[in-house]
Amino acid sequence: MERAVHYLDRAHDTGFKAKAFVRALDVVRTTPADELEARAEAGTLTDLEGIGDSTATVIRQALAGGEVEYLVELETRTRVALTDDGAVYRQALKGDLHLHSRWSDGSATIEAMARNAQALGHDYMVLTDHSPRLTIAHGLSAERLEQQLADIAVLNEVLAPFRILTGIEVDINEDGTLDHSDDVLGGLDVVVASVHSKLRMAKQEMTERMIRAIASPHVDVLGHCTGRLIGKRDASTFDPDYVFAACAAFHTAVEINSRPERLDPPRPLLELAVQHGCYFSIDSDAHSTGQLEWQPHGCNRAAEVGVPLDRVINTWTADELLAWTREQE
Ligand SMILES: [Zn+2]
Ligand SMILES: [Zn+2]
Numbered sequence: 599m600e601r602a603v604h605y606l607d608r609a610h611d612t613g614f615k616a617k618a619f620v621r622a623l624d625v626v627r628t629t630p631a632d633e634l635e636a637r638a639e640a641g642t643l644t645d646l647e648g649i650g651d652s653t654a655t656v657i658r659q660a661l662a663g664g665e666v667e668y669l670v671e672l673e674t675r676t677r678v679a680l681t682d683d684g685a686v687y688r689q690a691l692k693g694d695l696h697l698h699s700r701w702s703d704g705s706a707t708i709e710a711m712a713r714n715a716q717a718l719g720h721d722y723m724v725l726t727d728h729s730p731r732l733t734i735a736h737g738l739s740a741e742r743l744e745q746q747l748a749d750i751a752v753l754n755e756v757l758a759p760f761r762i763l764t765g766i767e768v769d770i771n772e773d774g775t776l777d778h779s780d781d782v783l784g785g786l787d788v789v790v791a792s793v794h795s796k797l798r799m800a801k802q803e804m805t806e807r808m809i810r811a812i813a814s815p816h817v818d819v820l821g822h823c824t825g826r827l828i829g830k831r832d833a834s835t836f837d838p839d840y841v842f843a844a845c846a847a848f849h850t851a852v853e854i855n856s857r858p859e860r861l862d863p864p865r866p867l868l869e870l871a872v873q874h875g876c877y878f879s880i881d882s883d884a885h886s887t888g889q890l891e892w893q894p895h896g897c898n899r900a901a902e903v904g905v906p907l908d909r910v911i912n913t914w915t916a917d918e919l920l921a922w923t924r925e926q927e
Contacts, residue, residue: 599623607888609676610858622653680894683901690913693722696790696881702727703735704885714887716760722916724765724788729777731769740782761916763787772796774810783816792821797834804836812844818923819879822855822862842874851877851911856896868903878910
C-alpha cells in the first residue's frame with residue numbers, strides 16, 4: 599500500500615484513485631494484522647470504511663505474498679523518464695538538498711524520506727522544512743527546529759553511513775531579510791532561501807529583495823527562483839543578470855527545481871545562470887517519498903542547457919559540500 603502511494607506520488611497523481619490509496623493506507627496502518635488477514639480470507643475487506651474493490655485486491659494480493667499486479671503496472675507506468683544525457687547528471691548526484699517532512703507540509707516522516715533517499719542511491723540529504731512565516735505549511739519556529747535537530751542526531755546514528763544534513767527552506771521576507779535569525783541559520787548545514795510571498799512585486803524591488811538574501815553569508819541555495827507554477831502562476835519579474843551575478847559572487851547555488859509544476863528556472867534563465875558561472879543544485883523539493891524520484895526532471899534540463907557537471911554542488915560528497923557552505927560563514 600505504501601509502494602502504491604509512493605508510485606502515485608511520483609506520477610504527481612492527485613486524482614480520485616491516489617486519494618483512495620492514501621485513505622486505504624491509513625486504514626491498513628490502524629487495523630491489526632490478524633484482522634486484515636481474516637478479512638482478506640473471508641472477502642470482507644471492503645466492509646472497512648475507506649477500502650474499495652481495487653484497494654482490497656491490492657491488500658489481498660500483498661497478504662498472499664505473491665506479485666501484486668496493480669503495483670507492477672503502476673511501477674512501469676509512473677517511472678520518471680530520464681534522457682541519456684540526463685542520466686549522466688543523475689548518476690553523478692550524491693544527495694538532495696531540498697525536501698520536506700511531516701514537520702512542515704510534507705506527508706512522510708524524516709526517517710521514511712531518508713530511507714527512500716538512501717534507496718535511490720544517495721549518500722546524504724538535507725532536510726529543509728519551511729520557516730515560521732509560512733504558517734499554512736506549519737513552518738518551524740526556532741524551538742521546533744531545535745527539537746528537529748535532536749531527532750536528526752538520533753536518526754543519523756541509526757542510518758549511518760547515510761547522513762541527514764540539517765537545513766531549512768527559509769522564506770525571503772519582502773525586504774530581503776530572512777525568516778530566521780543569523781544565529782539559527784548559522785547553526786544549520788545548508789540553507790535554501792525562497793520567495794513564497796508577494797511574488798508580483800515590481801521588478802526592481804524584487805531584484806533588490808533577492809540580492810539581499812543571496813548576499814547573506816548563511817544562504818547556500820536560491821530555491822525555485824521565479825516562483826512560477828506552470829499553467830497557474832507566471833514567473834516573478836526580476837533582473838536576472840543582477841541576480842545571477844550576485845549568486846556567482848556570493849557562492850549561492852541556483853536551484854534547478856525538479857517539481858513538474860515548477861521546473862524552475864525556465865530554460866532561458868538557466869542558460870543565463872550558466873553564462874554567469876553560477877553553482878547549481880538539482881533538487882526534488884519532495885513533499886513525499888515518491889517525489890524524491892523527481893530529480894531526473896532537473897537532470898534532463900541541466901543536460902539540455904549544458905550546466906557544467908562540476909558546478910552542481912550535490913554531485914559533491916557531503917564533506918565537500920559542507921566545506922563549501924561553511925567557507926562563506
Ligand atoms: Zn518553496
Ligand atoms: Zn520546498
